[in-house]
Amino acid sequence: MTLVRIAWRNIGRNKRRSILSALAVSFACAVLIFSMALQRGSYADMIYNTVHAHTGHLQVQRAGYWPDRTLARRVTSPDAIMAVVRALPHVRAVAPRVNAAGLVSKGKRTFGGLIFGIDPVREKALSTMADVIREGKYIEEGDREGVLVGSLLAENLGAGVGDEIVFLGQGADGSLAAGRLVVRGLIKTGVSEMDRTTLAAPLATIQDAYSMNGGVSEVAVLLDRDKYRHEVAGEIERKLRERGLTNAAVLEWPTLLPGVEQSIRIDWNSGLIMYAALVLVVGFGIANTFLMAFMERMHELGVLLALGMRPASLSLMVYLESVLLVLLGVVGGLAMGIPITRYFQVRGLDFGVAQETFAEYGLSPVIHPELSLLVLAWAIGIVVLISLAAAIYPAVKAARVKPVEALRHT
Amino acid sequence: MKLLEVGQLKKDYREGKTWVHALRGVDLQIGEGEFVAIAGPSGSGKTTLLNVISGLDSVTEGQVRFDGDDVTTMTPRQLTHMRLTKIGFVFQVYNLIPVLTAQENVEFTMLLQGVPAAKRKALSLDILSRVGLAGYGHRRPPTMSGGQQQRVAVARAIVTHPRLVLADEPTANLDSETGAKLLDVMKELNETEKITFIFSTHDPMVMDYSRRLIRVRDGRVDSDKTR
Numbered sequence: 001m002t003l004v005r006i007a008w009r010n011i012g013r014n015k016r017r018s019i020l021s022a023l024a025v026s027f028a029c030a031v032l033i034f035s036m037a038l039q040r041g042s043y044a045d046m047i048y049n050t051v052h053a054h055t056g057h058l059q060v061q062r063a064g065y066w067p068d069r070t071l072a073r074r075v076t077s078p079d080a081i082m083a084v085v086r087a088l089p090h091v092r093a094v095a096p097r098v099n100a101a102g103l104v105s106k107g108k109r110t111f112g113g114l115i116f117g118i119d120p121v122r123e124k125a126l127s128t129m130a131d132v133i134r135e136g137k138y139i140e141e142g143d144r145e146g147v148l149v150g151s152l153l154a155e156n157l158g159a160g161v162g163d164e165i166v167f168l169g170q171g172a173d174g175s176l177a178a179g180r181l182v183v184r185g186l187i188k189t190g191v192s193e194m195d196r197t198t199l200a201a202p203l204a205t206i207q208d209a210y211s212m213n214g215g216v217s218e219v220a221v222l223l224d225r226d227k228y229r230h231e232v233a234g235e236i237e238r239k240l241r242e243r244g245l246t247n248a249a250v251l252e253w254p255t256l257l258p259g260v261e262q263s264i265r266i267d268w269n270s271g272l273i274m275y276a277a278l279v280l281v282v283g284f285g286i287a288n289t290f291l292m293a294f295m296e297r298m299h300e301l302g303v304l305l306a307l308g309m310r311p312a313s314l315s316l317m318v319y320l321e322s323v324l325l326v327l328l329g330v331v332g333g334l335a336m337g338i339p340i341t342r343y344f345q346v347r348g349l350d351f352g353v354a355q356e357t358f359a360e361y362g363l364s365p366v367i368h369p370e371l372s373l374l375v376l377a378w379a380i381g382i383v384v385l386i387s388l389a390a391a392i393y394p395a396v397k398a399a400r401v402k403p404v405e406a407l408r409h410t
Numbered sequence: 411m412k413l414l415e416v417g418q419l420k421k422d423y424r425e426g427k428t429w430v431h432a433l434r435g436v437d438l439q440i441g442e443g444e445f446v447a448i449a450g451p452s453g454s455g456k457t458t459l460l461n462v463i464s465g466l467d468s469v470t471e472g473q474v475r476f477d478g479d480d481v482t483t484m485t486p487r488q489l490t491h492m493r494l495t496k497i498g499f500v501f502q503v504y505n506l507i508p509v510l511t512a513q514e515n516v517e518f519t520m521l522l523q524g525v526p527a528a529k530r531k532a533l534s535l536d537i538l539s540r541v542g543l544a545g546y547g548h549r550r551p552p553t554m555s556g557g558q559q560q561r562v563a564v565a566r567a568i569v570t571h572p573r574l575v576l577a578d579e580p581t582a583n584l585d586s587e588t589g590a591k592l593l594d595v596m597k598e599l600n601e602t603e604k605i606t607f608i609f610s611t612h613d614p615m616v617m618d619y620s621r622r623l624i625r626v627r628d629g630r631v632d633s634d635k636t637r
Contacts, residue, residue: 002521006507006509006510009509009510010509012509013508013509299505300505300507300508303499303501303505303507304507305466305490306464306466306493306499307493307494307499307518307519307522307566308490308491308493308494308495308519308522308523309490309494309522310487310490310522311486311490313522403466404461404466404467407461407466407501
């Protein structure tokens with residue numbers, strides 16, 4: 001017979017109240033597990049969509065290219081790098097690119113634009129550029145003069161499919177870069193910044209125009225899972241070093257797109273605050289239950305003190321009751337939350353109402369919650385921490401009970 | 411040998427806006443092995459006197475020496491230890507812990523004392539048998555009669571062989587036959603174990619069983635007779 005056993009039996013005194021309290025904890029825990037998993041799942045989708053939209057999981061650039069992105073700092077042997085990268089496990093696609101800037105004109109209209117030189121076949125395997133064409137068609141292999149234009153830029157230029165546009169910029173060697181392109185398709189990513197500035201033309205055409213001498217700005221790498229990113233980046237660096245390609249740098253998407261990682265972090269942290277607020281409400285309810293259970297037994301607590309129980313032990317016993325009840329609730333929460341989350345992790349949660357909006361931007365309207373140890377640890381941590389904090393008050397009160405006053409309670 | 415010495419004991423407490431003078435200068439000496447009843451009408455100060463003797467309540471003025479120690483100057487921790495090791499309690503309404511079995515209730519004070527489990531079990535079964543409850547160890551209080559519960563309370567009070575058992579109206583909720591049986595048990599324990607018993611009571615039967623009867627009235631000792 002220990003304090004734990006007494007505490008356990010005390011929980012069974014008012015079964016209905018204990019069950020309801022445990023259920024409140026269970027419900028809070030299950031809601032947190034599902035919501036957090038959904039949140040993590042949406043991040044996974046966000047990362048998936050972001051890396052597929054353009055950047056890839058990794059990029060091999062020349063050391064010092066990032067963040068100024070000067071054309072002169074180019075990768076001079078893209079084929080050798082691509083051969084190394086393609087041979088690695090978890091690598092799904094590799095695509096070379098030139099990232100140039102210039103003025104784009106049609107008739108009297110001129111706008112600034114970001115001109116990407118792409119390998120149409122490799123780019124199609126890596127990014128969603130081919131999927132976001134709203135009008136016209138994708139650039140075919142061997143096409144030397146075709147260009148895909150962002151829908152807003154095309155609107156500003158007054159250009160449509162089949163129209164000619166000209167570009168003007170500065171080459172890698174400081175020379176004038178200029179050329180004529182024919183609009184093959186209009187792309188709409190949903191990101192107005194991109195739709196207002198983007199042009200994608202055949203790699204060789206842009207390499208020639210911008211005096212890249214066969215070099216590229218970056219080699220984008222798409223992996224089968226984001227979780228291998230760090231491992232593959234390390235492996236690429238090691239292999240490149242082995243082959244003497246020491247002036248290459250491997251950058252991961254959080255470096256290339258710091259905003260995405262920051263927005264994920266902000267969203268996660270604000271989510272944690274919201275969850276804590278939710279559990280706090282549950283915590284007040286639990287505190288009330290614990291306090292009621294404590295007050296109802298005031299006379300009995302007085303007896304225990306009269307018999308020689310130390311106030312600290314009494315406080316511990318009261319607290320243990322709360323701990324056991326919370327643990328029961330957490331077990332219930334796991335029993336509810338894990339199967340539900342797993343079900344939707346497999347089937348996906350369909351936000352069908354917004355299907356058109358999702359589709360327009362090349363996104364899937366189905367989010368798959370991502371259950372992980374991190375999610376479970378956070379959910380359990382928040383629930384346990386707040387619930388047990390709520391139980392401190394009755395425990396402290398128990399430690400301050402005056403035996404003679406408690407014995408007068410009936 | 412004096413086990414308990416109370417000198418000019420006063421106890422005042424506040425009840426709402428008025429001060430109650432519960433004890434107004436009690437002088438008392440009780441020796442080891444005595445079987446004493448403190449009788450008096452409601453509000454005469456009987457329970458307050460027991461509370462002060464056991465250190466459950468503080469004194470306003472005066473002295474309480476128990477087993478050679480000045481109870482009035484003890485720290486709460488010392489008082490807790492004193493109650494745990496030297497005093498047993500029997501309350502009017504049994505006050506057993508309802509979630510524990512009869513045997514576990516008896517074991518409880520030994521648990522607090524740190525007595526090993528095997529010894530606790532042996533002692534508790536033995537004492538339950540002595541109070542006529544052999545075979546009732548597994549029963550929980552709500553499934554027992556009032557008399558049985560009070561006998562468990564007595565077993566709990568004496569299992570650790572305390573110097574003193576304070577019994578606050580122990581027969582008040584029992585019929586006379588059950589009350590008499592309980593008093594027989596306590597009397598026998600007093601005679602065989604030499605445990606000192608102090609009762610606060612209204613019950614004439616308890617007064618009859620006691621060798622010494624102290625009557626209190628208005629917070630003072632009115633009479634003190636030994637038979």
